[in-house]
Amino acid sequence: RKKYRIAVIPGDGIGKETTPEGLRVLDAAARRFGFDLELTHYDWSCETYAQTGRMMPEDGLEQLSRSDSVFLGAVGWPGVPDHVSLWGLLIPIRRGFDQYVSLRPCKLLPGSKSPLANRGPEDIDFYVVRENTEGEYSSVGGRMFPGTDREFVSQQSILTRIGCDRIMKYAFELAMTRKRKKLTSATKSNGITFTMPYWDERFAEMAKNYPEVTTDQFHIDILCAHFVQHPDWFDVVVGSNLFGDILSDLGPAVAGSIGIAASANINPEKTHPSMFEPVHGSAPDIAGKWVANPIGQIWSGAMMLEHLGEKAAADAIVQTIERMLAEGGPRTRDMGGQAGTVDVGKALAEAV
Amino acid sequence: RKKYRIAVIPGDGIGKETTPEGLRVLDAAARRFGFDLELTHYDWSCETYAQTGRMMPEDGLEQLSRSDSVFLGAVGWPGVPDHVSLWGLLIPIRRGFDQYVSLRPCKLLPGSKSPLANRGPEDIDFYVVRENTEGEYSSVGGRMFPGTDREFVSQQSILTRIGCDRIMKYAFELAMTRKRKKLTSATKSNGITFTMPYWDERFAEMAKNYPEVTTDQFHIDILCAHFVQHPDWFDVVVGSNLFGDILSDLGPAVAGSIGIAASANINPEKTHPSMFEPVHGSAPDIAGKWVANPIGQIWSGAMMLEHLGEKAAADAIVQTIERMLAEGGPRTRDMGGQAGTVDVGKALAEAV
Ligand SMILES: CC(C)[C@H](C(=O)O)[C@@H](O)C(=O)O
């Protein structure tokens, strides 16, 4: 019987409410599909920061490295600046564990509603593959002539050959597993003329290894427009850290699933644990009311099981979510229902 | 009787077909509202490049500087790389003439169709104000260790105090002229931690001068999602060069007007000519067939008249476009009609 060690970090706000439901469904899947999950809970959060001055202990990454995966709720709370909360917990895990793939499904689930007119589940079903370690989110930059009229700030965007090639390889491999085998690259080489032409160059180079994959590329401005006008064009979309960030919010938005979208921060070589987290944040406005929708968390749990090698269990969870939505099972407020976080979690756990 | 000197650059592809229609309508407006337009035509384009090796003559900017405004069609053609065509004509004009404001209306016109469900003209009517000279489109960058595994490229994003303050001032002033007086700032200070926090800082500083303007700010990822989910939230949106570029394509896309969107590249102090161009490009696929929709060009002409001080004439053109669309006047293919470029231009010119 297989056993997986999971580090659980509920984090802040509704993360504390959705992770237990994620775990409830994971536990049901473990029992049904015959594997064990060994959980270690970490209370790292903005509260810890208030008490200790740190989002996580100094040896935080070392502690997490003993697990197979990290299951995260949400990070961030009003009053704690992002450079403390996000850069003290979320980003260090992504980078420290070289989780260079951020994978986010954009899927119109049956029974949920897209803001687009006349679009059904057959029209919106693609993945955004985002580079998760370099690019526009760099640590090189600074400010000059502070407080004067000549003041300026500068930040480098960095693309490395290693960074480009490995994310593109992942995206091509993913495209190969899909029925349409289509990969779209997000670029802006007409305006950003040092980094993005290089991105295009590496994309063209990698494409040579995958003659079966149909490729195209769009500048990010018109690509965003196409997401709205022709979401059916897309199968797998690969983008830099910033472009992938934008597209992986816009994709779920056009699919009407931004409140329930899931994401995986993957280290494909498994030299370090990967991390799974819903796309929604800590949602201070509804935190503490137990009305948050746990589906994003539960769906992230399914992505975790798939990464761990339990594909049947992962599929069962996703199918259960889809079936429950289609059949009008319990829904939280954001989906027009009256159910609480726990109701939805319990219903899904039972159905799995 | 006032006279304005207009430099006309049809450029490439459908630009050659839409500019004459733009001029036809401008001419009608000039006659009705009593001013003169003195046109100078420039054939600068990818064709010129093929013949002369340059997109425009060496003293191109000097020639244009004798005009009050530049009226541009489209730049770019297959076979001529962007760094030649765009960076040889479009970008040098924007930067050389310090057209630091790119202004783009996002408006659901009556009679045209948004891809969003249940959205009418009252829901989508805002402006994107884009910084047009610095930011992510910088000229500082390069490549190191070429051809090796250590290869990387780097490009700086630069925000200056002068650049931020003047674009924000323009945006606040524009917001002051609007009924809702609301200004949204596009940021990404949680991920891009040198430049974007500075953007936020300057925005907060400028806001102090405009207590009547309601402000908010969103990270670009969720802001793109909000454009799709809640376009009615927005009145004026200000963004950096890249974020403004993205939002000013996404905005017209959600309004269903991307094929007919207009844009102005403005030097507000009028120390240099401003430039007016449709958002669509040269459209090689339909160029030469005279089926291109000239409305974007004509609408850009209206923005030019407004900038020149002929507000009544500008309003008349925009209202005529709206009325003709609402009343089912002649339409080009992209709007489901059968009319040619010239038919639409003539109908609008007559109606004005
Ligand atoms: C062609 C390109 C360089 C340009 C830009 O990004 O500025 C275009 O997308 C635009 O928005 O005018």
Ligand SMILES: CC(C)[C@H](C(=O)O)[C@@H](O)C(=O)O
């Ligand atoms: C919180 C922020 C730094 C983060 C990002 O941009 O990576 C978030 O938007 C995400 O997409 O996970």
